[in-house]
Amino acid sequence: MTGRVSMADVARSAGVSQKTVSRVVNGEPHVSPALRERVLREIERLGFQPDETARALVTRRSRRIGIVTTRISYFGPASLLRDLEHAARAAGYFVSIVHADADDEAEAEHSVRHLLRQGVDGIAVSSPVGLVDPATLVPAGLPLLLMRYPEDPFPSTPAGDRVVVVGNDDVGGARQATAYLLGLGHRTVHHIAGPPGWPVTAQRIRGWRDALRAAGVAETPVRHGDWSAASGFRAARELLDETGERPPTALFVANDQMAIGVLHAIERAGRRVPDDISVIGFDDIPEAAYLSVPLSTLRQDFAEMARQGMRRLISAIDGSPGPTPGARIPTELVVRASTAAPPGRTTQASRASEERR
Template sequence: MARTARASTSAGPTLAVVAREAGVSVPTASKVVNGREDVAPETRRRVAEALDRLGYVRRPRFDTSKAPRMVDLVVDSLESSGSGAVLHGVEEAAYDAGLEVVVSAAPNRSRPAGPREVLRPERGWLERLVVRGSSGVLFNLAEPTAAQYAWLEQHRIPFVLIDPAVEPPPGVVSVGAANWQGGVTATEHLLRLGHERIAVVAGQRRRPDSGARVAGYRSALTSAGVRHRPEYVRHAGFDRAESRRRMRELLDLPVPPTAVFVCSDAMALGVYEVLAERGVAVPDDMSVVGFDDLPEARWVTPALTTVRQPLSEMAATALRLLLRMMDGHHPESTRTELSTRLVERASTAPPRSV
């Protein structure tokens, strides 16, 4: 009877039919359709298979013919200057394309992310996405859960990751910076000044951007024939307070470094604080190179030499890729990298011994 009823309706299968096919209740099937996460993985799989098998199409709750196209931007924080650069890039590109942008932040913003924490879009966000009628999503550092990825794929809502904090799943489109080359550039700059005792204060061990920057640092040392010292590599989880602790450890070594490459400008500010606390002058006693080129890099004294990560350009590129995906075109490559460059200021100089 159920299959006869489905064949006789031109509107397609109802949610009740899908629920019966999957052997679940209608509310449970509704949770899966609306992206709710409080559903067991096996139940979610059965419902998803039934949706595909029966050709169920979720009806929009809005009139798309009367609304401008809209995209969502989910960021890790609305407070950092890095997020401000991303917002600027998305805003300009969206204006040129005639798109509206809705911005939201990952939860738990009352405290900094821990070294192994991945910030997720909050529960209920997917339901609001459907109600708003967004045609695509940009994620900046905030990473979707496996269930959210599956929901977006199932509902054919394209999405792009900007500067992803973890390695994206296969096939997921992302835009980032040339982090490895940035690490090489920062280290080569210090080597040219005559430094050989060069330390690195890195971000999170498992983040791909942090790993690439450290790999670039090591590659530059190897190419220059400079011995790599394992004790000079410290991880601070992209946390300013943690970077202070790691810099104190470096200064307390029997043979401390004469220069340090810090893998974010925010951590470099923490390094500056420790150097001032210990009476170590920048750059006379310690050269410092950051990474990002945030506004703070120009405001500190001395102004910070840093590797510019083109955050606004990365965000604009991601928006343009998303727009093409919304029009049915999938990029040939899932990873787009924009070049980095060194911005020389006043925080580096030859070591005193030279």
């Protein structure tokens, strides 16, 4: 199609009326989710560009949500960004995405200012940027969605109830993974954590500690990686070198990519998973089930996190009471072949693990 695409073109291609297209573009109700998605698909395929200026004058809304994200080379942030964008589009919103440097706090301020210049109706922060509180950067009255553990303190700023918080239950997931390994008969569980300063790192350490303390087990020193497979390899190799002839029998690793490096380090050291050492990760990346030793892990429901987050953000934009301002999405333990009882022990849980292999 040549020339400027009109609303009539979209309507004809989608097999709907122009009024339906207008309702979708302006985010009005009385359009089914399936029909809304069909129209949005045709809008994207045809390259339709609504007159944002005219629409904003009428509705005083841009129908645009800004998303600040970082570290999208990793599975978790990339998955969450994808699902946030899809949830916003399904609700009739377009998105503006800003990729920030996770280690540069000035990036947070720059990213928020860039989105504000676009006249967004609300902002979602899908990944932490430095240690700055995004609520201090957003003008009073502009709704803000923080994708982080909802039991963290809410921002002590003039943000008020415009701030909504939705996050993964990292503490509960880490607690469950550690308790599972202890239930297999391991005397203790070592932890390879994410980088210091990340809320998710602290939360997974907290869950690991909670499980050890509940079992009356003394905690071992925490080792840190940077979420990459290479850092997991280095941390595991150092741990195996230091423990020598009495290596750990169980490792809880804060994400699957680091766990892949851990598996390689164990193999290079001449030991076997899970016969000598059990390993459990976090995320359930697509490759986890297809490794030479399929990886036990915690599965996160990024799509549900995004749906609940966007639903709350849009309720704040509309000024409606909406659901509660915070939500915690549970994880799911996925047991595969990388976990078993320690050498010389067989438990009911380990037999169940072997049956799954």
